[in-house]
Amino acid sequence: MPSPRTGSAALEIRGLTKRYSDGTLALDGLGLEVPDGSFFGLLGPNGAGKTTLIGAVCNLVRMTEGEISVFGEPGSGMRARRMIGIAEQEPNLDKFLTVFETLLYHGGYYGMDRQEASSRAEQMIEAFDLTAKRDVEAPKLSGGMRRRLLLARALLHRPRLVILDEPTAGVDLELRHELWSYIRKLHAQGTTILLTTHYLEEAEALCDEIALISGGRIVARDTAEGLKRSHGAATLEEVYLKTVAGGRIRLAQEVEVE
Numbered sequence: 001m002p003s004p005r006t007g008s009a010a011l012e013i014r015g016l017t018k019r020y021s022d023g024t025l026a027l028d029g030l031g032l033e034v035p036d037g038s039f040f041g042l043l044g045p046n047g048a049g050k051t052t053l054i055g056a057v058c059n060l061v062r063m064t065e066g067e068i069s070v071f072g073e074p075g076s077g078m079r080a081r082r083m084i085g086i087a088e089q090e091p092n093l094d095k096f097l098t099v100f101e102t103l104l105y106h107g108g109y110y111g112m113d114r115q116e117a118s119s120r121a122e123q124m125i126e127a128f129d130l131t132a133k134r135d136v137e138a139p140k141l142s143g144g145m146r147r148r149l150l151l152a153r154a155l156l157h158r159p160r161l162v163i164l165d166e167p168t169a170g171v172d173l174e175l176r177h178e179l180w181s182y183i184r185k186l187h188a189q190g191t192t193i194l195l196t197t198h199y200l201e202e203a204e205a206l207c208d209e210i211a212l213i214s215g216g217r218i219v220a221r222d223t224a225e226g227l228k229r230s231h232g233a234a235t236l237e238e239v240y241l242k243t244v245a246g247g248r249i250r251l252a253q254e255v256e257v258e
């Protein structure tokens, strides 16, 4: 179970800018606060900056400028790192490790002794329905099993903040619903969830708050209902078209022929 709440936001980001070495400005002075205990959705099109943002939070991407804190701890420190569990967009599993070893070694990286890591690994294998594949290496798993293993690994060290980068991109409907149900349970136990997606219906079905990201900035943030109300929109899709895709839609209208 996650530790008791401290009063700090799960995640606080100020003035986050990332310019890649080729000059691409992926994040442009972005600010965001994710409340403790929330199920938070970061919704935006491909290239909006979602993965870069998550990379900066998890120290996988070096930020150009800005400040990040995780439950009040500096984002660059070990304490922050241990409170975060991440399932990256690109499955990055070691191809020589079995399911069990993947989980066991992850526990080791996060400071568990062998016995604790081992029993926790077995527990996750059962919870994520991977028992039949316990001793199988990652490349021999189906895509769906790999997704489940990624999620199991992200949760193994009982992080208070779980970050899921497009966990359902390209997965079939059945697995999508299965993943949703795991994530919902986790949230119900008090874990803060930050989920990135470009599926509007996913954000609306799961998240209690949504931030729309476009061009490396947060362009709107509220509950799904609040976003619709403030934009005079009947659906979240309409809000999305008015904010995130606003520029492109206007352009299309201007070039329309009579």
Ligand SMILES: Nc1ncnc2c1ncn2[C@@H]1O[C@H](COP(=O)(O)OP(=O)(O)O)[C@@H](O)[C@H]1O
Residues within 6 Å of the ligand: 020, 021, 022, 024, 025, 026, 044, 045, 046, 047, 048, 049, 050, 051, 052, 053
């Ligand atoms: N390693 C990199 N080097 C240069 N540009 C990158 C790199 N990674 C991402 N980008 C660029 O940064 C922008 C944001 O990308 P990304 O964070 O992956 O967005 P999203 O996850 O929302 O699709 C895009 O323009 C992308 O092409």
Ligand SMILES: [Mg+2]
Residues within 6 Å of the ligand: 050, 051, 052, 089, 165, 166
């Ligand atoms: Mg991405």
